[in-house]
Amino acid sequence: MSEPSEPNEAASRAEPSPDRRRWSRRWGLWALLVALLLGLLSTLVWLAGRYESSQVQSRLEQDAVQTTTDIRAALTRNVQGIQALQASSPDPAAWRVPASALLHEHREMLRLEWRDAALAPVSYAQTPYRPSVFERLGRASAQTDVSFACAAARRFSGPAYSSSYFLPQADGLGLEVLDMCLPVLAGGQLTGYLLATYSLQEILSELVGRQLARGHGLAFTEADGTRLAMYGNPARGNRGYVAQQLLDLPGNTMVLRMERQLGTPALFPNLLTALVAAMSLALVAVLALLGRDMRRRLKVEHDLADALAFRKAMEDSLVTGMRARDLQGRVTYVNPAFCQMVGLEAGELLKHGTPPPYWPPEQVEEYEQRQARRLAVGATLPREGFESVFMRRDGSRFPVLIIEAPLINAVGKQTGWMTAILDVSEQRRVEELSRASQDRLQATARLATVGEMASLLSHELNQPLAAISSYATGSLNLLQSAVAGEPQPPDNQDLQLAMRRIAEQAERAGKVIKSVHDFVRRRDQVREPVTPRALLDAVLPLVSLQARKLGVRVLIQVDESCAPVLCDRTMVEQVLLNLARNGMQAMQSPDKSRRADRLLILRVRPAASNAHSRWVEFAVIDHGEGISEDVARQLFTPFFTTKAEGMGLGLSLCRTVIEQHGGFLGFAAGQPQGTIFTFTLPAAVTAVAVAEVSA
Structure with missing residues (x-):
């Protein structure tokens, strides 16, 4: 029964299953993909190596061109320096000094010679850096090369170079040198030659830039490749680069050979290889990343929902x-x-x-x-x-x-x-309740100062009332003299002036009372533009009256360029009157010899201006005994006074009035004696401008 099944089993083993065919096809595709990636990577590495090699070769050729240009330019500068040796037509002995200096500056030149038109030596100079290079063979051994170079120089009417030749040295070594011949002309006639002997190896070491020569091997060669001189050793590597450039000189042509050894380029190809490999691995890993990204996305969405709920709870609170x-x-x-x-x-x-x-x-x-x-x-x-x-x-x-x-x-x-x-x-x-409470406190404080204001009121009213009494007494005296039957009747104009003064001082007393009344009731003080001259004219009658009694001369100094001031006229007049009265009383010395010094000066001038406003300065200057240091420390203290009948409130009140106007009241010692009281008031124009800007 088992025999008929054997062919079927063999057939099934011979024919591959569909899954196996699918896997084999998939692996075939992967193998093809890997082969394509390897081929692409190999091609990229090869192309990168070729590209880097071409870049290195291109830079080397550019360096060779630059080197030949530098050598040619340096030789041209040397020719100019050699020509300068004949600039002053020196004698042979004097010629050797600059020639030696030139050889000291240029190590590439071994010998300088001055020869006549028949190539006979006239003078020469040797390089200080080595013994004479012609010591073994003598200078006559190179006469043929010199003759050919000078003949070429005559044809070119300029410098010419001989073919290079080898000079054995006493130390067993040798040098490859060449001669440069430069004809010397005077008035268009040939008078001689200048010869310079160059060392080819020193030309490479001295005339090539240090930056170009670093890491390179330099050599002069013949056209067939025979090396004449070498300088430098290229760095070791498994890849060599060579660049050759002709150095074409008048009468001679050499080949400059530049060599460089580099290792196999590493950075650029490996970077491409890593990039391609990373991209290949990324294609393989992208599916795994997508699966992991889905799981992370679900987790992030859940966390975001919690964060939104948390933020909503915060916003609601x-x-x-x-x-x-x-x-x-x-x-x-x-x-x-x-x-x-x-x-x-x-x-x-x-x-x-x-x-x-x-x-x-x-x-x-x-x-x-x-x-x-x-x-x-x-x-x-x-x-x-x-x-x-x-x-x-x-x-x-x-x-x-x-x-x-x-x-x-x-x-x-x-x-x-x-x-x-x-x-x-x-x-x-x-805040409104606090402000109302503050206003009530301020009102209470102002009412508390009513007693002090009463004292101030009596102090300030003393002057106008005294003036009223004086004018009234004078008027009564005039009237009594008229009644007594004096031969000259009283002057009607004097009576009118006295009565007018009485009315003015009575009005002043009323204004003082009104100012104190407004202060107590917290009303805004009325300020108006007033010229400085008007302020002085208003107090001048009272000042003059007291000045005559005390024997004091009064001098008024007003700068007409001063602008009007913005002030409470009545209060500022009281300040002026108080300071003037104090100044006159300070000059009441018992020494009769000093009565001529009793001069009171009332001065008005513009104060120093700043960036925002302009001020007018008022000064009351006396020539009294001055103020001592003890008195100066408490001069503006209320109820402090040095007068037997004084109340000690005048200067304190004056400072308060000036500070309410935004100004400053101070004093300084006068020269040679006396005291200067000054205070400032704002100019009316400036004050208006500042108010407009603030609005």
Whole structure:
């Protein structure tokens, strides 16, 4: 029963199964792919090697051309230096000195000779770096080469070079040299020759740039390849490169041979091999990477969902409103805190165009201009933010603090602006309560100074009331003299002037009372532009009256270029009057010999200006005893005085008035004696300009 099945089993073993055929086809394709990759890689390596070899050969040939150019240029410069030896027609002994110096500078030249027209030696010089190269054979051994070179020089009317020849040396070595012959002409007539003997090896070592010669082998050869001289040893390697270049000199032509040895190029081909191999392996690994990427993608999506939920919980817990806008100013995101702040739903804010519904209608135009500036490209936003006013759904307004920052996406590009919005209504309410409390405290403090103001009032009213009393007494004296029947009746004009002065001083007393009253009631002081001359003219009658009593001369110095000052006229006049009275009292010395020095100067001039404003300087100068250091330390202290009848409030009040005007009151010692009190007031034009800029 088993025999009939044997042929079928043999047939089944002979015919491959479909799976085996599939696997064999797949392996055949992989083998073909591997063969293609290997062939491509081998081709790339071979092409890379050929390319690098061609690059090295090209650079070597360029270096050879550069070397021949350098040698030819150096020989030309040497010819110019040799020609300069005959510039001054020296005698043979004097000629040797510059010739030796030239040989000392150029190691490639072994000997310089001066010969006459018949090639007879006149003078010569030897190189200082080696013994004479003609010591063994003598100079006459190369006479034939010299004759041919000089004959060629006569034909060329310029330098000519002989063929190179070998000179054995005493040390058993030798040199390959050549001669350069240069005809010397005077008035177009040949007068002699200059000969220079060159060492071919020294030409290669001295006239070739060090950078070009490094790592190269240099040699002079004949046309058939015979080496004449060598310099340098090329680096060892398994691949040699040779470049040859003709050095064509007048009368002689040599071949410059440049050699270089390099190893097999490594970096460039191996890089290509690694690149191709990496790409092949990447094709094999891409399926495995795709499977792993799918698993990672699912995990990342799960983590992203958790992160979004976490961020949503944070946004819902914030009390600060968050708003995102694109580069066109459209709202793209709001958080629940912002929606609660303005009383609108997120859908209403996102779907609404410009202007948004939380802008007050009366300020839409202003906000649009501000938004255009804020959203401008490159606009810099303040880190501390800016304040604005928003509107709720019911139309009520509330102040907000807005802090904006650029919204940058994952690739570093700005896509809009992110805004943090704080409702500062409660903060403003607290600030308003604090401000009201501060105002009440200030009012209490001002009321506390009423007692001091009363003392100041009595101090300031003392002068106008004293003037009123003086003028009234004078008027009564005039009237009594008229009643007594004096022969000359009183002058009506004097009475009118006295009565007018009484009225002016009474008005001044009223203004002083009003100024103190305004200060206590916290009213803004009225300031007006006043010329310095007008301020002085207003106080001059009182100053002159007291000056006559005290025997003091008064001198007024006003710079007419001074601008008007912006001030409270009454208070500044009181300052001038107080300083003038103090100055006159300071000059009341009991020494009668010094009465001629009683001079009070009232000076007005422009003060030094700065970058923002201009000031006018007032000065009251006396020639009294001066102020001691002890008194100077507490001069402006309230209730400090050196007068028996003084109250110690005058100078303190003067400083307060000047500082209220933004100026400065100070004093300095006068020369040779006395004191100079100065204070500054702002010019009216400058003050107006600053006010306009601030507005």
